[in-house]
Amino acid sequence: METVERWLTSRQACERLGVRPQTLYAYVSRGLLTSVSHDGRSRYDPEQVAALASRTARGRRPGRFEVTIDTEITRIERRGRLSYRGVAIEDLVGRWSFERTALWLWTGVDRGEPERPWTADPERVRVAVAAQAGLPADVGPGGRLRVALAALGAAPTSARAGDRRGPEVARGLIATLVASLPLAGPRPTDASIAAQLWARVSPRPGGPAAVALLDATLVALADHELATSTLGVRVATSTGADLETSVLAGLATLSGPLHGAAAEPVRALLADTRRRGAAAAVEEASARGWVPGVGHAVYEEVDPRTALLLDLLPRRAVVHTVAAELDRRRLVPLNVDLALGAVLESGAMIAGAAEAVFAVARTAGWIAHAREESRHRLRYRARAVYTGPR
Secondary structure, eight states: OOOGGGSEEHHHHHHHHTOOHHHHHHHHHTTSSOEEEETTEEEEOHHHHHHHHHHTOTTOOTTOOOOOOOOSSEEEETTTEEEETTEEGGGTTTTSOHHHHHHHHHHSOOOSSOSSOOOOOHHHHHHHHHHTTTSOTTOOHHHHHHHHHHHHHTSOGGGGOSOTTSHHHHHHHHHHHHHTSOOSSSOOSOOSHHHHHHHHHOSSOOOHHHHHHHHHHHHHHSOOSSOHHHHHHHHHHHTTOOHHHHHHHHHHHHTSTTTTTTTHHHHHHHHHHHHHOHHHHHHHHHHTTOOTTBOOSSOSSOOHHHHHHHTTOSOOHHHHHHHHHHHHTTOOOBOHHHHHHHHHHHTTOOTTHHHHHHHHHHHHHHHHHHHHHTTSOSOOOOOOOOOSOO
């Protein structure tokens, strides 16, 4: 170990951590750093400072709440790998249906493609639709889903008895949520979740190729380990909340423009690229301080979902032009929001469709996490690093 004389001063430690002295002192009081007195000044272990700095690196704020839990559901690796219960995402997207993928996430048992479609409970659909009756016409599908789910969660307990996190209930919940949304296009004849959702987010007829692309998108978005919204679901579940309420916690968190709706600005970027070219469009987005479809909190250079979905697009010249410009500028990784935005544009989907597609897809993962978390009791208690006046 280095001698104390070579340990860092308070000023040096603050510079390496990028924090104020008050935050540094809070780290010491929390036991995150060791402080010793030498020559009348506080000194800090450089190895501890380096370790703490690495945890707050890559744009993370000092004092950021980090949670690590054991899970058997999803694995993410920084170098760009994603798997659901040990099955690589490359083997799922475009190969498994959303329904088959969801059942795999929930149970870890694959029985192949479901033999019968998922059906909504007509009475619960009436409850969910009635709850939306007073909403203004311009409320998007994401807001409608939150209202519908709140109404379903408020149903009498007797109507929600039994195993409330079992696969049968989970299937019915997703089908009911989709069925509660108003139609945006022709009524579908296909009973799959992708076909039913397509009719709610696009005015165009949902042909086989279009529905297959949406189905692949739902699979790609079905789960992503402990994303912010998923943490919300697990926290709610740990308090004993029922399935509907736990999923509502996820929907509420997803509603933020930095999460579930992050793909919407991609459509504006693609439209601007058509008008002025990728270089000008990306340059203007950069000048505004944020380029949509770029960056990730976990992946370092590759989001494995992005290329999988882009390769399935029927018309992808514009988005690939944008991707090439982003790559030229070393704006990495190209994240799944870029691909989702391109999917939305290819289907001429309605405003707010990004959140609805994301929400329906991720509900499969939320239910899996709720099932897993239900084995624990109230295990989340975050602590704050106090930085106010002493």
